[in-house]
Amino acid sequence: MAPSLPTERLAGRPFDPPAGLAELREQRPLSRLSYPDGHTGWLVTSHALVREVLADSRFSVRPELRHLPVPGAPGGNQPAPPGMFSGMDEPEHGRYRRLLTGQFTVRRMRRLTEQIQKITDEHLDAMARHGGPVDLVRAAAQPIPAQVICELLGVPYADRARFQGHALDLFRLDASPEQLAAAYSAVHEFIRELVAAKRAAPTDDLLSGLTTSDLTDEELVNIGFVLLGAGLDTTANMLALGVFALLSHPGQLAALRADPGLAGHAVEELLRYLSIIPFTVRTALTDLELHGERISAGETVTVSVPAANRDPARFADPDTLDLLRPASGHVAFGHGVHQCLGQQLARVELQVVLPALLTRFPALRLAIPAEDVALRADMLIYGVHELPVSWEE
Template sequence: MSTTLPTERRADRPFDPPTGLAELREQRPLSRLAYPDGHEGWLVTSHALVRAVLADSRFSVRAELRHMPISGAPDSDQPPPPGMFGGMDAPEHTRYRNLLTGKFTVRRMRQLSERVTQITEEHLAAIERQSGPVDLVTALTQPVPAQMICELLGVPYQDRARFQQHALDLFRLNAPPEELAAAYGAVHAFVEELVAAKRVAPTDDLLGDLTETDLTDEELVNIGFSLLGAGMDTTANMLALSVFALLVHPDQLAALRANPGIADRAVEELLRYASIIPFTIRTALTDVELNGEVIKAGETVTISVPAANRDPAHFADPDTLDLLRSTSGHVAFGHGGHQCLGQQLARVELRVALPALITRFPDLRLAVPVQDVALRTDMLIYGVHALPVVWEV
């Protein structure tokens, strides 16, 4: 018996995984899944099985092998072009990963904390000058990650707004093909200009550093395209959803405000609790026996990140937000060889911005009822479209 991927969420429980995933995890953690294109594959929902699949090299990330579990999501039957390492297996993926890993070390990301703090304070000051209500998405949670990833890669500040809008368009579900193609073309052309400029005059940033390697212009453009797209929308939505979660859990908000020293642990719990990546995909390269079933070569496996992060077999009382809990093993950034490359930068931004916001505005609160916050159910990355807030002036 096959199911389709659950995607509906309860408006009154915006942080919970889509309805039906918990039941599947309990009854059939590895279940047959019907894909919109007619493919019959699998859905994995338990924490143990999710980590097992993500760590197993017999499952491929190659874009041309996969089937998408929802309609309207971007898909391709062609291998990714050079530099688009996210859709590649070893050894191609390993080559690019090794070139980039040194640019995303914990030490280097922590060095960026001072700049993140400065940018955050600038935006908080601008918010404070307003009387409210203010949309935190446009005022804080989008511009901070956008500016940081643009600075990391050497994108001129004056160009970030133009790029950001095109990047957001790439993540919209059910957008007309011509709009997606236009957004892709605009972002690609933007990065081409950036790479060409850095070839002439290398700059002290990640993309500038890479121009001094043996990478071709095509590879550099596609790497820049990948990192820019992935580094803005994800962190922006994780930051917005984290603020939203704290505002509707006043006890946890109070705990973080009273003790900013728990920020590291709080960030990990928010990543687990409010998973923004609905799924990731692998395809079996050979027959694989898993949980008493045989996944045949060529079958696509959809991996539910929210279901794994709420698995009671691994996390006690998983549906409760507890900023002091141990979240060891959460899969918000994936697992295995394709674990998120920029996770340390995301952590730095969250660790700086969240305490700064709730300290600057001790009486911050939602300006609308919880159920009226517009959720990004029409996007590949989950979050909120807007987060209106008010405070005492």
């Protein structure tokens, strides 16, 4: 039995999964796991078993059934409220997902791609005017996804700072219950105001499009909460940590600079290699057998995304960053019916921003030693707190 989910990363290896996961995957890919609340469940670490669990409808995502493998992780023991589709099983989940999928039209995605390029250029221009060094997190990695998701939902960009401050608090592992409750309340109030504005005066955005359905205000608020929260922190951290990884691998950085058309491959490999979502959880709805073990109804299974994406049974030489690798099949966006709804938007952002940054600043480099970069070891989503960079003028 693993006494707890491995979370500690080896010093000097910021891009590798927590120590201990590889050994578990090799020796016992389905192992017993002790949870902070006293529950005894399971940990899955192989790529094949991770996909099997995530595709199996006998496992539930419902928050009232689950146990979380790290102390203080945001969660709850109440059923997901109306519209909070990420915490629902079928058929409720499918109803919301179908409505949302219909809003991700080809026309809207094409327009968003053009907006992403425009937003990116504006922020890189501002970086150039400021001159180095700058914190890439605040200069580009956070504001670009924030503005993109605001474009998608029709949020006035002037309000982004108010939302983002509260949204980031939701992902802190060291936040008190009172701090989490305050952040949750503030974000919901922000979106409630937005829904009311869209009801009164619809515009050409996803949230306005949903107001024409039979969804209630409460459902719309919770859907907006899921999309706005998910669209900020994950993409921001992939951008910042992705740049850190590239700057730490000069050969791979040179390959992408030499061929911006490599961006598609590069993004998939970075998603696999970095795996910023450390885990997801499922709870067995019935007694079942998995990998020769009996999983009892009510037992929570924690799925390790980093361990699955570094599985040598699926990816050759998995601990090496190789932008030419065909990295399809990774589970950075999950798998099965709950696979990330906005994954294509995230891919577009990464494919636009990373080459643009490296082309605009061909001499981009870390402004501090790599070992001094502050890692988000205290956050649910992995990344960096700051990434000071500079370039030759």
